[in-house]
Amino acid sequence: MLDALTIAVSATALLLASWCGFAAFRDQPTKDWHFIGMALVAVLALVQLVIGVVKLTGGEKPVDGTTIFVAYLIGAACTVPAAGFMSLTERTRWGSAIVAAGGVILAVLEVRLHDIWGGISA
Amino acid sequence: MPETAKDATAPAAAGRGIGRGPGRLLLSLYGVFTVAALSRAIVQISMQFDQAPLAYLLSLLAGVVYAVITVALWRGGESARKVALVSCALELAGVLTVGTLTLVDSGAFPDQTVWSDYGMGYLFLPVVVPVTGLLWLRRPARPQQAPGS
Numbered sequence: 001m002l003d004a005l006t007i008a009v010s011a012t013a014l015l016l017a018s019w020c021g022f023a024a025f026r027d028q029p030t031k032d033w034h035f036i037g038m039a040l041v042a043v044l045a046l047v048q049l050v051i052g053v054v055k056l057t058g059g060e061k062p063v064d065g066t067t068i069f070v071a072y073l074i075g076a077a078c079t080v081p082a083a084g085f086m087s088l089t090e091r092t093r094w095g096s097a098i099v100a101a102g103g104v105i106l107a108v109l110e111v112r113l114h115d116i117w118g119g120i121s122a
Numbered sequence: 123m124p125e126t127a128k129d130a131t132a133p134a135a136a137g138r139g140i141g142r143g144p145g146r147l148l149l150s151l152y153g154v155f156t157v158a159a160l161s162r163a164i165v166q167i168s169m170q171f172d173q174a175p176l177a178y179l180l181s182l183l184a185g186v187v188y189a190v191i192t193v194a195l196w197r198g199g200e201s202a203r204k205v206a207l208v209s210c211a212l213e214l215a216g217v218l219t220v221g222t223l224t225l226v227d228s229g230a231f232p233d234q235t236v237w238s239d240y241g242m243g244y245l246f247l248p249v250v251v252p253v254t255g256l257l258w259l260r261r262p263a264r265p266q267q268a269p270g271s
Contacts, residue, residue: 090146098150
C-alpha cells in the first residue's frame with residue numbers, strides 16, 4: 001500500500017514538474033489548472049502521511065528509524081503546498097519554475113522515503 | 123514590505139529585486155535547504171552526536187548559512203544582497219572543502235553531511251545553487267553609488 005502510494009506520488013510529482021516546467025519554458029505563470037494539479041499531488045502526499053503514521057501505530061518499524069521516516073513524510077506533504085504558495089507570490093515564469101523544482105524535490109523525497117521504510121513491499 | 127525609505131528611491135528592480143524573478147526560485151530552494159539541513163542536523167546532534175560530531179556540526183553550519191541566505195533574499199535591499207553574496211561564497215567554499223575532504227580522507231567523516239561528495243546525495247544542488255546565487259547576486263543594486271562601508 002505504501003509502495004503503491006510512493007510510486008503514485010513520485011509519478012504525479014514528476015508529471016507536475018514537467019507540466020510546470022513547460023509553463024516556465026513558455027514564459028507563463030502558474031494558472032488555475034496548475035493549482036488543481038498541485039492539489040492532487042498534495043492530497044496524495046497527505047494520504048501517504050496518514051497511511052504511514054497508521055502503519056507505524058500498527059507496530060511496523062522503518063529500517064532507518066521512526067523519527068526520520070515521519071520527518072520525511074511531513075516534508076513530502078509540505079513540499080508542494082509550499083511551492084504553490086511561493087508561486088502565488090511570484091506571478092511570472094519563475095513561479096512555474098518553483099513548482100517544477102518542488103515536484104522534482106518531492107520525487108527525490110519519495111525515493112528517500114522508500115529507502116527509509118526499507119525497500120520491502122508491504 | 124516595511125523596508126526603509128532609502129530603498130524606495132532606488133529603481134524598482136534594484137536591491138529588493140534579489141528576491142524576485144529568478145531570485146524567487148533561489149529563495150525557494152534555499153528555504154527547502156534550510157529546513158532539510160537544520161532538521162537533519164538537529165536530529166543527528168540530539169540522537170547520535172558521538173558518532174560523527176564534526177559531520178553533524180558541519181550540517182548545522184550549512185543549515186545556518188542557508189537560513190541566512192533565505193532571510194536575506196526574502197528581505198531584499200543592498201545590505202541583504204551583500205550578506206547573501208558573502209554567505210553564498212562561504213557556502214561554495216564549504217561545499218568544495220568538505221566535498222574534497224570526503225573524497226580524499228573519508229575517515230574524517232564517518233557519517234554523511236549535506237556537503238559530502240560535493241552534495242551528491244542532494245543531486246549536486248549544494249554546489250550548483252551557490253554558483254547560481256553568486257551569479258545572480260553579483261550585480262549591484264545601484265552601480266552608480268559606491269558602497270557605503
